[in-house]
Amino acid sequence: METANFTYEVFAFIENTYGKNVLRKVKNKDNNTVVDNILADSLTKEYDVEKTSNKIIAMLRLNP
Numbered sequence: 001m002e003t004a005n006f007t008y009e010v011f012a013f014i015e016n017t018y019g020k021n022v023l024r025k026v027k028n029k030d031n032n033t034v035v036d037n038i039l040a041d042s043l044t045k046e047y048d049v050e051k052t053s054n055k056i057i058a059m060l061r062l063n064p
Contacts, residue, residue, distance in 0.1 A: 006049070007039055013053040022062055031060055 015023040026035060035056055042052040 003039070003043060006043055006052075009049045010039065010042075010052050010056070013049050014057065017053065018057065018062070022057070025062055026056055026060060034059055 011023060011026070014026055025031070038052065038056050038059060042055065047055070
């Protein structure tokens with residue numbers, strides 16, 4: 001899967017599931033490195049969008 005597409009789908013899933021405020025926190029500049037690493041790792045391991053989204057939320061401790 002293409003990286004840009006995968007990232008878009010992950011962000012869309014987070015917004016739809018957790019809302020715009022959580023997505024804003026995920027996209028916060030301070031979280032870029034963590035989010036990029038998780039996205040890259042998930043692409044390598046071929047995780048699905050939902051698993052990757054939930055992993056990002058958990059790693060950033062943003063559980064709503």
